[in-house]
Amino acid sequence: MRKKIVAGNWKMNLTSVQSEDLVAVLSEKLENFNNNGKRIIVAPTFVNLVPVVACDDRNAMIEVAAQNMHQASSGAFTGEIAANMLQTIGVPNVILGHSERRAYFGETDALLAEKVEVALEHNMQVIFCFGEELEDRKSNKHFDVVESQLKNALFQLPASAWDDIVLAYEPVWAIGTGETASPEQAQEMHEFIRKTIAEAYSAEVADEVSILYGGSVKPANAKEIFSKPDVDGGLIGGASLKADDFFAIIDAM
Numbered sequence: 001m002r003k004k005i006v007a008g009n010w011k012m013n014l015t016s017v018q019s020e021d022l023v024a025v026l027s028e029k030l031e032n033f034n035n036n037g038k039r040i041i042v043a044p045t046f047v048n049l050v051p052v053v054a055c056d057d058r059n060a061m062i063e064v065a066a067q068n069m070h071q072a073s074s075g076a077f078t079g080e081i082a083a084n085m086l087q088t089i090g091v092p093n094v095i096l097g098h099s100e101r102r103a104y105f106g107e108t109d110a111l112l113a114e115k116v117e118v119a120l121e122h123n124m125q126v127i128f129c130f131g132e133e134l135e136d137r138k139s140n141k142h143f144d145v146v147e148s149q150l151k152n153a154l155f156q157l158p159a160s161a162w163d164d165i166v167l168a169y170e171p172v173w174a175i176g177t178g179e180t181a182s183p184e185q186a187q188e189m190h191e192f193i194r195k196t197i198a199e200a201y202s203a204e205v206a207d208e209v210s211i212l213y214g215g216s217v218k219p220a221n222a223k224e225i226f227s228k229p230d231v232d233g234g235l236i237g238g239a240s241l242k243a244d245d246f247f248a249i250i251d252a253m
C-alpha cells in the first residue's frame with residue numbers, strides 16, 4: 001500500500017546550528033507521537049546533511065533527503081555533488097526536478113531523466129517534482145504540461161523502478177506565493193497523474209505510487225488538502241522551517 005509522506009524542503013535556509021535545533025525540536029515532538037507509518041523527511045542544504053543525518057541517527061523517525069545531485073559519478077563539475085557522495089554519508093533520498101532547479105538552473109526533462117536513472121542506480125529514492133506554470137493553467141494546458149513532464153523524465157523507467165519514486169505535484173504558481181491550489185484542483189490533478197501512470201504502466205503501479213502536493217501548504221490548509229483520496233501527503237517549503245508549523249502539518253495528515 002502506498003505510504004503517506006510529509007517532506008520538508010528547507011531550500012537555501014538555516015545554518016548548521018539552526019538545522020540541528022530544528023531536528024532536535026521535531027524529534028522531541030515526534031517522540032510520543034503515533035505517526036501510523038507515515039514517512040517524515042527533511043531536506044537540508046548540502047552542507048547541513050551530515051549534522052542532520054547525525055541527529056537522525058538518534059531519531060529514526062525522520063528521514064533525510066538531498067535537494068539535488070549531479071548526474072555524473074565524479075569529475076570536473078565545480079560546486080556539484082554526486083549520488084555516491086550522498087549515499088556514503090547516509091542520505092537515501094533525493095529531490096529532483098524542483099521548479100526552482102528548472103527555472104534558475106536550466107534543468108530540463110532530459111537532464112532530469114538522466115539524474116533519476118543515476119539516483120536509482122545508487123539505490124536512492126527519488127522525490128520527483130513537476131507542475132505547471134500559471135500561464136499553462138490559464139490557457140488550460142496544465143494537464144498536457146504535467147503529462148509531458150512525466151513522460152519525458154520518468155516513463156523510460158521499467159515498472160520495477162517505480163517502487164523508489166515518490167511524485168510531488170507542485171503548481172509553480174502556488175510555490176511560496178501564499179496562493180495554494182484548492183483541494184479540488186489538487187485532487188483533480190493527482191487523479192489525472194495516477195490515470196496517466198496507469199495508462200503508461202498498470203493500475204498496480206499507479207496505485208502504489210505516493211503523490212505529494214506542494215505549494216503553500218500551511219497548518220491551516222493541510223488537513224483539507226490531505227483529505228483528498230489521491231493526495232498522499234505534502235512537500236512543504238516555508239512552513240517546514242518552523243517546528244510547530246511542520247509538526248502541525250504532519251499531525252494534519
Ligand SMILES: O=C[C@H](O)COP(=O)(O)O
Binds near residue numbers: 174176178237
Ligand atoms: O518544495 C517545496 C515547495 O516549493 C513548496 O514551497 P512553499 O511551501 O514555500 O510554497
